Amino acid sequence: MTDSELRHRKAQADKPVDAAPKKRRAIDADDDDEKYSPWVDILRVLSFLIAASFGLSYVVTGGSSWTWGGVQLPEYMKADWWKEQLRGPVYFTPEELAAYDGQDPDKPVYLAINGTVYDVSNGRHIYGPGGSYSFFAGADASRAYVTGCFAEDITPDMRGVEVMYLPLDDPERDAHWTPAELERMKAEELETARKKAHEALEHWVKFFANSKKYKRVGYVTREDGWLEKLPRRELCAAAQKGRPKRKIPKN
Incomplete structure (x- = not known):
């Protein structure tokens, strides 16, 4: 270069x-x-x-709506459901439950069935004072749900309710069976009657448990041995009147 x-x-x-x-x-x-x-x-x-x-x-919505139109949201998507989960169940003595009978307009209306308490404030017009089912408010009236005796059976005591499903004893009709046959038949009738009483109460238990309108809030708590301390109740007149008669076997 x-x-x-x-x-x-x-x-x-x-x-x-x-x-x-x-x-x-x-x-x-x-x-x-x-x-x-x-x-x-x-x-x-x-x-x-x-x-x-x-x-x-x-x-x-199962494909019925893109915009939440007319949909009932699942319980877990509602604020009240989460409040209940975080709060846990509330326990009421019978006396505490009685304070929620609808007489106080500032308090919700509660009732209990089979020991479980529900808020029925959405039905205050029927469970509150003057309502057609006001006797259920503030109490566990399990027996009345089955017997239909609303004035007499506002109690959770279910002992003896199955009698309403037992056929009446009638010497004239009962003569169609031998003593052994009658004894065996009565045992079967008692088993069937107990099942019917259980199913009748279970119907209402499920009604409230599955209701979208009424919410579970807690349970009734009672002292140990409370049931044994109560006298045995007689079957109310209306339930007694509805008892069937045994059907005479056809020859």
Whole structure:
């Protein structure tokens, strides 16, 4: 390489570097920052939430609605359900339960069946004072649900209720069976009667347990041996009157 070529390259190397491209890149970056808007991300999030709501509505309603139209939300999606889970059940003595009979308008209306307490405030017009079922409020009236004797059987004592399903003894009719046959038949009748009494109470237990209108709030607590301390109740007149007669076997 000649001396002239070396001097030319050295002169080129000694020239100051043009900083303009770097400045332009910096200016372009500033322009990009000024153009950025958080609303783009907000719109993306909102779009996702709306789409998710449509999808969840479709699943919960079984494909009948995309917009939660006319849907009854599952219990676990309601605030009251979570409050109940966090609070846990409330226990009432019979005396404490009696304070929720609807007489105080500032208190909810409670009733109990088979020891479980329900808030029936949504039906205050029938369970509250003057309502057709006001005798159920503030008490566990399990027996009355089965016997239908609302005035006499406001009690959880179910002993002897099965008698209402037992056929009446009638010497004239009973003469159609031998003593051994009659004894065997009465044992079967008693077993059937107990089953019917259980099913009759269970019907109402399930009615309140599955109700969307009335909510479980707790349980009735009683002292040990409370049932044995109560006198045995006679079957009320209306239930006694409805007892069937044995059917005479056909020859």
